[in-house]
Amino acid sequence: MLIFEHSRPGRRNYSQAPTTAASNNKIPENLRRKSPPLLPEVSEMDTVRHYTRLSQKNFSIDTEFYPLGSCTMKYNPRACNSLAMLPQYLGRHPLAPEDTGQGYMACMYELQEILKDVTGMAGVSLTPMAGAQGELIGVMMIRAYHESRGDFSRTEIIVPDAAHGTNPATAVMCGFKVVEIATDKTGNVDMAALKAAVGPQTAGLMLTNPSTLGVFEENVSEMSRVVHEAGGLLYYDGANLNAVLGKVKPGDMGFDVIHINLHKTFSTPHGGGGPGSAPVGVAERLLPYMPIPIVTHEDGKYRWVSEKEKPQSIGRLSAHMGNAGVLLRAYIYVRLLGMDGMHRVAEFATLNANYLMAELRKAGFEIAYPTRRASHEFIVTMKEIKDKTGVTAMNLAKRLLDKGYHAPTTYFPMLVPECLLIEPAESESKETLDAFVIAMKEILTEIEEQPDMVKDAPHTMPLRKLDDVKAARELDLSWKKPSS
Amino acid sequence: MSIPTDLKYTDSHEWVKSESDGTVTIGVTHHAQELLGDMVFVELPQVGRELAQKEECAVAESVKAAADIYAPISGEVTEINSELESEPEKINQDAYSAWLFKLKPTNASELDGLLDAAGYQTRLENEDH
Numbered sequence: 322m323l324i325f326e327h328s329r330p331g332r333r334n335y336s337q338a339p340t341t342a343a344s345n346n347k348i349p350e351n352l353r354r355k356s357p358p359l360l361p362e363v364s365e366m367d368t369v370r371h372y373t374r375l376s377q378k379n380f381s382i383d384t385e386f387y388p389l390g391s392c393t394m395k396y397n398p399r400a401c402n403s404l405a406m407l408p409q410y411l412g413r414h415p416l417a418p419e420d421t422g423q424g425y426m427a428c429m430y431e432l433q434e435i436l437k438d439v440t441g442m443a444g445v446s447l448t449p450m451a452g453a454q455g456e457l458i459g460v461m462m463i464r465a466y467h468e469s470r471g472d473f474s475r476t477e478i479i480v481p482d483a484a485h486g487t488n489p490a491t492a493v494m495c496g497f498k499v500v501e502i503a504t505d506k507t508g509n510v511d512m513a514a515l516k517a518a519v520g521p522q523t524a525g526l527m528l529t530n531p532s533t534l535g536v537f538e539e540n541v542s543e544m545s546r547v548v549h550e551a552g553g554l555l556y557y558d559g560a561n562l563n564a565v566l567g568k569v570k571p572g573d574m575g576f577d578v579i580h581i582n583l584h585k586t587f588s589t590p591h592g593g594g595g596p597g598s599a600p601v602g603v604a605e606r607l608l609p610y611m612p613i614p615i616v617t618h619e620d621g622k623y624r625w626v627s628e629k630e631k632p633q634s635i636g637r638l639s640a641h642m643g644n645a646g647v648l649l650r651a652y653i654y655v656r657l658l659g660m661d662g663m664h665r666v667a668e669f670a671t672l673n674a675n676y677l678m679a680e681l682r683k684a685g686f687e688i689a690y691p692t693r694r695a696s697h698e699f700i701v702t703m704k705e706i707k708d709k710t711g712v713t714a715m716n717l718a719k720r721l722l723d724k725g726y727h728a729p730t731t732y733f734p735m736l737v738p739e740c741l742l743i744e745p746a747e748s749e750s751k752e753t754l755d756a757f758v759i760a761m762k763e764i765l766t767e768i769e770e771q772p773d774m775v776k777d778a779p780h781t782m783p784l785r786k787l788d789d790v791k792a793a794r795e796l797d798l799s800w801k802k803p804s805s
Numbered sequence: 806m807s808i809p810t811d812l813k814y815t816d817s818h819e820w821v822k823s824e825s826d827g828t829v830t831i832g833v834t835h836h837a838q839e840l841l842g843d844m845v846f847v848e849l850p851q852v853g854r855e856l857a858q859k860e861e862c863a864v865a866e867s868v869k870a871a872a873d874i875y876a877p878i879s880g881e882v883t884e885i886n887s888e889l890e891s892e893p894e895k896i897n898q899d900a901y902s903a904w905l906f907k908l909k910p911t912n913a914s915e916l917d918g919l920l921d922a923a924g925y926q927t928r929l930e931n932e933d934h
Contacts, residue, residue, distance in 0.1 A: 486871075732869040738840065789868050793845035794893075 324371055325800050328361040334368050359802055378783050380727050382590075386753050388729040390698060390744025391563035391670070397588040397650075400657060405649040415641035419624050425649075426623035429642065430616040432652040433600075439655075439663060440562075440579055441572025442602030446611040448643040455580030455599025456491040456527075456558065461635050462578055462603065462610040463525045463554045464495055469610075469633065475524035475553070481510045483534050483734050485560060488527045497524055504736060508536040508690045515544060519551035529558040530574065531565065531696030533734045534689070535674070535742070545575030554578065554607075559599070562586050563670050563746065564697035567663040577604040586666075587651035598647035609633040614642055669747035670697040673754060677745050680758045685765055689737045698744035700737050707739050710772045714739040717764055719786060720778035724760040806835045809901055813916060814925035815877045820901065821919060828883055828907045829916070833865060833874060835900040836929055841867035844893035849885040849906055856880060856908065858915055863905055865896065878915035880908035 345353065363371070381387075382394050413425055433445045449455040460478065467475045478492035479500045489499040502514040510528070519526075526548045530538045538544065548555055557571040557579035563586045571579045583598040584591035591597055603611055613634050615626040628634065642648065658666065678699040682688050689700035703714040718728035718741065730742035745754060767775050777786060808814075813821040818837035822830040838844065846866040856862050856876035863874035884907040889895060895903040910916070920928060 732842075735840075735870050735872075790843040790845060790894075793868055 322371075323800055324361045324363060324368070325359075325802075327363045327367050327371060330362060332362045332364045332367075334363060334365040336365050380722070382727075385725055385727055386745075386749060386757055387727045388743045388745055388757065389727065390746035391585045392560070392698070392730065392742075392744055394590055395563070395585075395746035396748040397590050398654065398657065401588040401650040401653045404653045405646055410646075410649055415645070419622070423623055425645075426616050426625075428649060428652045430618050430623050432648060432655070433616060435652075435655045436581060436600055436602060438660070439567045439570070440559075440581065440602045441570030442576075442579060443572075443605045444608045444611055444615075445600050445602045446613070446615050447598070447600045447648050448612050448614060448638050449580065449599040449601060450639060450643045451597035452560070452580060452582045452584075452599045453487050453491065454597075454638060455582075455601050456487055456556075457494060458601050458612055458635065458638065459556050459578045459580050460491050460495040460497070460525070460527075462601070462607050463556065464497075465610045465633065465635055466554065466607055467524055472552070474521055477518075477522045478524055478556075479515065479518050479526040479548075479553075481528065481532070483508075483510075483532045483736055484527060484529055485533060485558065488529075488558060492527065504532075504534070508532065508534045508693055509539050510544060512540055512543065512547075516547055519547055519553060521552060523548065523551050523553035525554040525556050525577075527556040527558060528576075529560050530571075531561045531698075533561070533742075534736065535695050535698040535700055535744075536690055536693045537565075537569075537696055541574050549575065560585065561696065561698075564667060564674075566667040566670075567660055568667045571602070572604065578602070578607055583647055583651040588654035589647045589650050596644045596647055598644045598651065600648075610635050612636060612638055666747045667697075670745075671695070673745040673747060673749055674698055674743070676751070677743060677754050677758070680754070681743075681761060684758055684762045686761065689740060697746070698742055700734075701741045701743060702737050703739035703741065706768060710768055712768045712772050712775050714741050716776050716778060717741070717768075720764050720767070720775050721760065722779045723781045724763070726757060726760055808834070808922040808926055810922040812901070813877070813919035813921060814928070815875065815919060816928060817875050819874060819877045821877045821916065822904075823916065824907070827913075828909050829878065829880070830904045830907050831877060832904040833896060833900055834925070837865075837872070838896050838900045841865060841872055842869045843867055844896050847889040847893045847896070847905070849887070849889065850882045852882050852885060854882045855911075856882065865893075874905065876908070877919060878908065878910055879912055880910040883907045883909050 382396055387394055410425065413422055419426065429447060433447060436445045449458050476498055477500050478497040479502055480488045480492060481504060482501050483504050492499050500518050502518055503511045505511045528538065530541055532538060545555055554577040555575055557576040559579055559581040562581060566586065579602045580599045581602065583589060583600065609631065610633055613626055613628065613631055616623055617626050674695040674697050678688060678695045681701060686701045687705055689702045703717060707713050714731050718731045721728050732740065733742060764775065779785065814834065818834045820832050820834050824830060844865060844867050848864040850862040856879055858876060858879045860876045861873045862876045865872050865874060886904050886906065889903060
């Protein structure tokens with residue numbers, strides 16, 4: 322039920338009523354509205370109940386296991402949030418002089434240095450405010466690099482077919498033609514296809530490693546050599562950095578530019594679509610093109626790097642320091658963990674994924690890449706089950722809701738039919754993982770014994786199975802006042 | 806569902822029908838619509854657009870994903886099936902009659918490089934999963 326549907330003429334929520342009379346006499350008469358806006362008229366108690374009920378309907382990581390992992394929302398320590406909310410940080414004005422913001426600038430400088438260390442890159446700029454913006458800036462730097470050398474013939478970016486859709490979209494936004502290459506049967510990029518695709522027209526390769534298939538690209542050194550020999554640069558999409566955090570460095574794999582999703586790996590809840598933060602890291606040769614602001618440290622003082630010092634910078638992405646609060650949370654997260662702690666994040670994320678993969682295989686589920694060790698995530702395919710019983714990955718996902726679990730990612734990556742992409746992340750205990758396996762086993766039995774019940778799931782949610790086709794075809798997002 | 810033998814196919818799951826007036830009609834296969842699931846939106850190329858072989862020229866969007874559709878051969882777009890813009894579900898109902906667009910081929914010999922029904926069947930059987 323919407324708050325508007327609780328509305329009755331004349332009901333008031335006095336706790337939110339203005340305490341002083343407002344005047345609008347500076348707004349010209351012809352621009353003032355003639356009738357009051359259609360706001361809900363609801364009592365205070367009804368308002369409290371409405372929003373409390375909504376919050377109880379939330380399926381959240383605070384209450385249940387969320388096998389979407391760092392992809393959507395891993396557990397973010399409370400300390401990061403509470404420390405970032407200190408009034409000294411909250412009260413800082415972005416235009417405050419450098420002298421009065423040394424504490425915040427020290428945090429940003431140290432975060433730049435720590436991220437350089439974790440990723441093995443020569444420079445880091447913190448300013449991009451979303452993964453897509455980090456990607457855009459990364460590929461713009463690749464373009465700036467080639468153009469500064471007078472090399473205008475590099476018109477293509479190579480993207481494996483397992484990539485997130487943002488990769489080809491980014492390449493197109495930067496004016497490149499996308500060349501898609503296939504994945505081989507073991508889940509690696511097809512090396513023969515890559516070798517055939519590179520040439521003097523290659524501006525770069527965009528790679529996610531571990532890939533969206535949940536496996537580490539075994540030929541990454543060879544790929545790096547092939548692309549570099551052709552004169553192209555390598556772009557690392559940091560979507561899956563959680564699996565290798567500090568253990569394997571993109572810089573060591575030969576990448577020239579990377580983006581890091583702080584909102585995935587470094588402690589910011591972003592399941593609702595924001596706020597994001599995606600610092601870019603670069604190798605030596607791309608240092609001149611980094612976006613500003615960047616913080617530098619000289620003579621015991623922190624200061625912003627100016628446009629004059631970076632004449633080749635591709636510029637600014639925001640008025641100030643990106644999503645300042647998200648950067649702060651990331652800084653606190655990495656300082657709480659230390660490098661040892663970051664290694665443990667990668668180790669436990671990988672261990673949890675491999676444990677869950679092994680247990681689900683034992684339980685009778687088919688693993689999409691059974692010969693490969695999982696990274697921080699792995700894929701179950703429901704293809705055979707669907708062919709036999711008609712029960713799809715989506716049906717199983719909805720049935721999981723009935724069992725008290727959030728569904729994992731379904732139908733991505735598209736390369737694997739009827740797939741579930743499962744990522745437990747590092748914070749879950751063995752007991753939680755075991756309980757999830759039991760729920761999955763129960764569903765497997767239900768699929769055999771009462772497939773129609775599973776197809777009709779969910780049964781216990783506030784809303785039953787939704788008609789998502791109708792919702793997509795006849796999108797209707799606005800409330801209209803019913804005619805009385 | 807059997808694969809019609811009077812059509813040609815691509816690796817990327819488009820079908821091509823040679824018409825008597827020299828044009829070709831293009832659609833997506835039954836297998837493609839099965840992979841994508843219920844269609845919610847189809848974006849078609851503009852009539853008059855010149856397409857290179859394998860150029861991205863249309864988009865089929867389902868509840869699961871948006872998939873690019875590639876020109877099986879090069880040519881000029883002569884007609885589009887605008888009925889699909891309001892009724893994309895026709896692709897799910899009968900993929901081989903719900904055509905997307907027609908091309909006047911630039912180089913008809915490119916048709917010889919496409920798969921026949923048996924070749925497409927083998928292609929499907931060799932899919933990873």
